[in-house]
Amino acid sequence: MRVKRYLVNEVSEALPLIRSELGKDAVILSTKDIKTGGFMGMFRKRMTEVVAAIESEGSKPNKSKAAAAPFQAAAVPARTANSAAAAYAGNTGNATAAATAVLDRPDPQITAERAAALLQAAAGHTSSVTADSAAGSIMSALAAGPQAANSMTKPSKSSKVTEDALVSEIRDMKEWIMKLSRQKELDSQPEAIKQLRTRLDEQEVASEWSDKLIDQLMEQIDEGADLSDTRQLWERASAILLDWLKPYEHPGIQPSDRAVYFVGPTGVGKTTTIAKLAAEQTLKKGKKVGFITSDTYRIAAVDQLRTYANILNVPMEVVFSPNEVPRAFERLEDRDVIFMDTAGRNYRSELHVSEVNSMMSAHSGNVFLVMSLTGRTKDMAIVAERFIPYGVRQAVFTKLDETFVYGSLLNIVLEYGLQPAYIASGQTVPDDIDLFQAEAYVGLLLGDPADV
Ligand SMILES: Nc1nc2c(ncn2[C@@H]2O[C@H](COP(=O)(O)OP(=O)(O)O)[C@@H](O)[C@H]2O)c(=O)[nH]1
Ligand SMILES: [Mg+2]
Structure with missing residues (x-):
């Protein structure tokens, strides 16, 4: 594995560099805001450190198209899939949708290896554009499914254990990506909504219902309601919950x-x-x-x-x-x-x-x-x-x-x-x-x- 560190003003600046130096199969392992330079602790500049890696030296830049990724699938170890997901999980809900599409699609031909490869292909794509195209590349690779899957060698019995481990790792990743994505969404919500979410979590309201409640409240905000005040928000939340529960009295x-x-x-x-x-x-x-x-x-x-x-x-x-x-x-x-x-x-x-x-x-x-x-x-x-x-x-x-x-x-x-x-x-x-x-x-x- 070749690992390279880039110091840039923004992650997007690192992407073309990674792409040209490590190739499109490279994955971003981490991004971190750091302060550099300065004099006696002053005038320090905020920079972003991006650490990227490519699995093997053999992977040359622009070697294959995204949809062709499934053909290399069997060789993709779980670790790569994990970091691939990590690379685009930093983006928004689309990456989640992409991962969900890979994992939830009831297609028996989508094997763990192929899913891993799709994730990796998507991660490669993130280096040039956004999570949208990551999702897009997964979708188009999925659309090319049967041929791609048929071209894959059938996993031998001995690789079954590895495959199971990979499937479970991908599932963990999915949960993790979902969590990350929900956290991001939460971070951008008004403070009062965050307080309401905390209260509902403390009360062990299932996320299915707290999400639904908050969605309805956000719709009211979109329609012009000012719910920045907790008391007002609580009143509206209470009205919605009463609407839900009253019929069950x-x-x-x-x-x-x-x-x-x-x-x-x-x-x-x-x-x-x-x-x-x-x-x-x-x-x-x-x-x-x-x-x-x-x-x-x-x-x-x-x-x-x-x-x-x-x-x-x-x-x-x-x-x-x-x-x-x-x-x-x-x-x-x-x-x-x-x-x-x-x-x-x-x-x-x-x-x-x-x-x-x-x-x-x-x-x-x-x-x-x-x-x-x-x-x-x-x-x-x-x-x-x-x-x-x-x-x-x-x-x-x-x-x-x-x-x-x-x-x-x-x-x-x-x-x-x-x-x-x-x-x-x-x-x-x-x-x-x-x-x-x-x-x-x-x-x-x-x-x-x-x-x-
Ligand atoms: N704190 C509290 N204890 C209760 C309540 N209802 C029942 N208990 C207690 O729970 C225990 C089990 O109650 P019991 O009626 O025998 O339960 P059963 O096995 O379902 O018939 C008893 O000690 C009750 O006094 C309640 O609403 N609050
Ligand atoms: Mg009894």
């Missing part, structure tokens, strides 16, 4: 609801939530309530619900299998509303989910999926994905009092369309539960702009 248990089921992972607060809601139904609404529990997995779980049943003077049935459920309903025939507690098991397992489902299908009713706000979005998503196919549409989010990070609710609601009916915020029965209200939630999520 749920009225909670309705007078017509006869059976209400509570499902969800272990320890999220199903039994406690039942006690809270049953107390509301009996004490405030004067309803006759009954309990059924299929949570016979843990002895203590039955006792826990029985304690609440005794306090509230509510009859309770224990079922050990789905075929006992109809009988339990018969016994509770005189009740206005029946709450059914289910076993808190490992709901990442499909088996447990279908078991719960067969318990519920004995008698139709409203099903609430209970999830704790202290959980991570990813874990909640797995549980939601398990239950949604069985028709679960409502959720209860618990333990609001145990966290300051609220993004998971928004992520789950928007991703899966689950309606958040109730929010529980403590262990006290019956007080610590409320209907979900989008305004209150958005207020918590965005916080006070004065605090940012």
Whole structure:
């Protein structure tokens, strides 16, 4: 590898030099602003140091056209691809688009080597023009795909490991380029928008939603809105989030609801939530309530619900299998509303989910999926994905009092369309539960702009 250092006023000045001295296959390894010359620390000049390299001495300037690069592909080591990407990642979103096109194109003929070569070809191109042509050269090389790919020698088994490593390296690169590109975009945004982004990141709002929110706000700025003031920006952000979440508000248990089921992972607060809601139904609404529990997995779980049943003077049935459920309903025939507690098991397992489902299908009713706000979005998503196919549409989010990070609710609601009916915020029965209200939630999520 031949490495050369250039001191220039701007990176663009170095490009023709690199091109003529190292050739178009050269890659830029790094660029750095430095101060040179001067006298006793004064009159120093700001310069840019560009370090470029060419893989082998054999690569002569202007040897091949960009689209021909795939023919040299097999010889391109991962390192070169990496630095190739590094070379043009310094440019804007186009490079990202180019890399994405290479990596995401569902074309089995695009092998890792070829992708690497395309990246390298693009990097070579950057030395003469911009990221636009880098993207362009990747696109045209992709368009020339089949012949180019066919001309490549098939990778041998022994090169398979190297190829896998290369694919994973290219994937890492893609993520890195995306990140860099997003960072650049972020740097150019107004200060208040950056503060909002920081707040959303702290609240673990998925980037899908924070990007969408910020895009909508930027559109408003483009249309003339002055959102340089954080308070104004927060108000607009809040209005957008309310637009998104309001349609998911749920009225909670309705007078017509006869059976209400509570499902969800272990320890999220199903039994406690039942006690809270049953107390509301009996004490405030004067309803006759009954309990059924299929949570016979843990002895203590039955006792826990029985304690609440005794306090509230509510009859309770224990079922050990789905075929006992109809009988339990018969016994509770005189009740206005029946709450059914289910076993808190490992709901990442499909088996447990279908078991719960067969318990519920004995008698139709409203099903609430209970999830704790202290959980991570990813874990909640797995549980939601398990239950949604069985028709679960409502959720209860618990333990609001145990966290300051609220993004998971928004992520789950928007991703899966689950309606958040109730929010529980403590262990006290019956007080610590409320209907979900989008305004209150958005207020918590965005916080006070004065605090940012
Ligand atoms: N801090 C807090 N604790 C809660 C809340 N809801 C339930 N818990 C507690 O979480 C633990 C597990 O609750 P439990 O109802 O037994 O969960 P289950 O296994 O889903 O039935 C108990 O100690 C509850 O008191 C809540 O909203 N906030
Ligand atoms: Mg329980």
